[in-house]
Amino acid sequence: MERSTRLISLLLTVRSVASTIFLCFVAFIMLALTGIYLVRGNLDQIFGVPPTPIGERLYTDFTPQDITEIHLSSNDAKATFSRIQGVWMMTSPVKDRMDPRWAKTLIDFTLATRAADVIPNEKIDNTQAGLTDGMISVRLGDQHGKARARFIIGRRTGWLHFDSQTQETVPTIFLQPRDRSRKSHIYACTGDIRSIFKESFRFFRDHQPFLFAPSQLDKIHVKSAASEFVLEGQGNRIPWRITKPQKLATEPEEMKQFIESGLFSLRAIRLMDRAKVNLPSNPEAIDLAITIHSKGQAHPVTLSIYPPADDKATTVFATVSDRPNTVFELPLRPYLDLVSLSELPLRNYNELRSQKLIDLDHKKLQTIEILPRQQQEIRLQRPPRGLWQILPDDGPPMPLNEAALYQFLKIITSAKVAGFLTDSAFLTDEAQDEMRYGLHEPLLTLRFGSLDQQVTQLRFGRDKDGSLCAHCDSSDTKHTIVKMPDDFLSTLPLRLRQWKDTRLLAIAPMDFVNLERSLPQQPTVRLSYRDRDESWQVDQNGEDVSAKLNPSRAAKLLEVLGDLRVNRWLSESDADALHALEKPAMTMHLISRQLNEFGESTGLSNKTLEVTPVSTQGKSEFFYGRLSGTSDLFVLDRRTALLLALDLFAESD
Structure with missing residues (x-):
């Protein structure tokens, strides 16, 4: 009995120890799981990650x-x-x-x-x-x-x-x-x-010879056996210029295309290891070298392009200095989805240079001379602190049509050349070029004088084929003759009347004395005005009708005469205008005080104004006109002509 009791006690003790050990093990496991959860936020490492729900991203824990x-x-x-x-x-x-x-x-x-x-x-x-x-x-x-x-x-x-x-x-x-x-x-x-x-990840290897940020590029050097030129600039901050062989401006859009759609986008058809390709070891065997440099870059990068295998080759081999163990097979001719070398301006910088005919700063201009070979010369000047004027061959300076000047300068400064015919970089004979392109006896010469006494001359001529050619003697273009659109000269105001101020009359109310107006089927009206008391006196067929005058309408007529402008000037020999004015629809005789430059009266000025419709059918939109004392005829618009013929006695204004 005692032995059985001890055995039972021993079994209970062993069971208690085992239970304690098991509980300790469970506690350890729970503690470990708690630690993992606290560190990782989940127990995925132990039990696995739940599947990503449909519609959710698989990876979200990195950038x-x-x-x-x-x-x-x-x-x-x-x-x-x-x-x-x-x-x-x-x-x-x-x-x-x-x-x-x-x-x-x-x-x-x-x-x-x-x-x-x-x-x-x-x-x-x-x-x-x-x-x-x-x-x-x-x-x-x-x-x-x-x-x-x-x-x-x-x-x-x-x-x-x-x-x-x-x-x-x-x-x-x-x-x-x-x-x-x-x-x-x-x-x-x-x-x-x-x-x-x-293809075994081959596209992960960069097929671009050049890796650069277009905005950081500051120099491009292109050299071949036949030509060499250098471009310098920097993105939008410093305009790109050709600095060799001449200092020339570039065409911004063409440069953008050359850099971004050309050099930056150039890609090889395939890449090969240098050790597996047999290339000439002689540096002179290189057909074309393109060197680029970016801001902050220690060394420039050069793309060396080798000659094609034969005339029928569509690709060429090339190497680049910062990847010496790689050979690029570049498309020589147009290739699907790739930029080819034939599409890039690598042989002639004229494709990149500015296409502008002339570069002028209109704010610095002081004189302009327009010298057609077979027409009257036109000379314009801007006096200090004054407005532009016409300088006639005889007589005082005349007011100038500012709109004509604006249009002229806009045409000249925005004109694009149609091509470059000669260039000193290509060893042309300038004297022979002038004769070949008709510039020794130019059709038109334009001279622009600036405030710093510099004069820029632009000449136009025609070659033996009749093409219009031009030469500008500015520092950027003095060695270059360009081709122009054949109709370019027709867009320029080359006649003196095109430069005349459009103002025909400028009679201030205080200087107006009287007028006499004749209209078809109406009695002649004589109208006098006194500025001192703003009073009118009107005579019609010898009868005083001052009481019937509508002062507002008379004032409106006076306002029109105070700044009467033509729509455009015509030649003094314009046959249609002369024929129409043989029987004018309206004749107006004007008397006003004449003033000198100090505003002092020097007598009376008498002028006769004649106006008649251009068309005799229906309502004419334009009217021919002639003013005594001026040589050129002119055209008025319908509104102005109707105001000159205003009914002075109508009750409504």
Whole structure:
């Protein structure tokens, strides 16, 4: 009995110890789970990550800036890439620059792709999903070597996903996360980027010879056996200029195209390792060299282009100085979706230079001379603190039509050349050129004098084929003869009357004395005005009808005469106008006080104004006119002519 009691006591003691140990183990497990939860915020490491809900993004816990490493592998190739000092580089299988577009595309896809469907591993055939043969393995890592995303990409699924935000349907692909604790499900994910992985990842190797920011580029040097030129500038801050062989302005839009759509967009058809390509070792064998430099860059980068294999070749080989182990096969002639060398202005800088005929600062102009070969010369000047004037051959300066001056300068300064015919960079004989292009006896010479006493001369002539040519002797263009549109001269005001001020009469009320107006089938009206008391005296057929006058209408007529302007001037020998004015519809004799430059009366001025309609059929929109004391005829618009013929006795205003 005593022995049985001791045995039972021993069993109870052992059971108590075992229970204590088990409880301690459970407590340890719970403590460990609590620690993991406190550190990670979840127990996914122990029990696995729940599948991503449909419609949610697969990866959300990093940004594009966090990724500094990319590892890719397929059944037949592997490649690794690293972001070094902001530039993506391929580190294996060769050391070369990575195309940054594909790094961005891959990272953006990883962060944007969403679960369109979720499938447990055991319910799908990996082979049919393309997750064995033909699969792509992707690993994105950060600067500490930690994997931020790991997954394999299979084939495209048969499902299309409707994106409620873009209102578009997008394709889906099979994707299986390979991150720890996320391997239990396969997803149909939005987006299809499989095309960037084709041909053993060769497109991840940068096919661009040049990598630069267009806004930071400050120098371009292009050299071939036949020509050499240098361009200097910097984006929108410093205008680009040709600095060699001449100092020339450039065409902003052409430079933008050359840099952004040309050099920056230039891409090879394929890349090869330098050791596998037989290139000439003689530097003189290089057909064309393009050197670029960017602000803050220690050394310029040179693209050396070798001659084509033969006349029928459509591609050429090239090397670039900052990637010496890579050979580029560049398109020589137009190639689908690529910029070809033949499309770039690499042989003649004239395609880049400014197409402006002349560069003038109108604010600094003081004189303009217009010298047609077979017409009257026109000389214009702007006196200090004064307005532009016409300087006739005899007589005092005349007021100038400011609108004509504005239009003339606008045409001249905005004119674009149709082509460049000669250039000192191409060893032309300037004396022979002047005769060849008709500039030794120019059709028209324009001279522009500035406040600093500098004179710029522009000459126009025609070559033996009748094409219009021009030469400007400014520092930028003194060695160049250009071709102009054949109708260019017809757009210029080359006759003196086109420059005359449009003001025909300017009679102030205080200087008006009287007028006599004759209209068809109406009695002649004589109208006198006294400014002192603003009184009118009106005579009609010898009868005083002052009481019948509408003063408001008389004042309106006086206002018109105070600033009477023509619509345009006509030649004094215009046959149509002379014929129409043989029997004018209205004749007005005007007497006003004549003043000198000090505003002192020097007598009376007598003028006769004649006006008649241009058309005798219906309502004429324009009227011919003639004023005694002026040589040129003119045209008035209908409104002005009707105001001159205003009924002075009507009751309404």
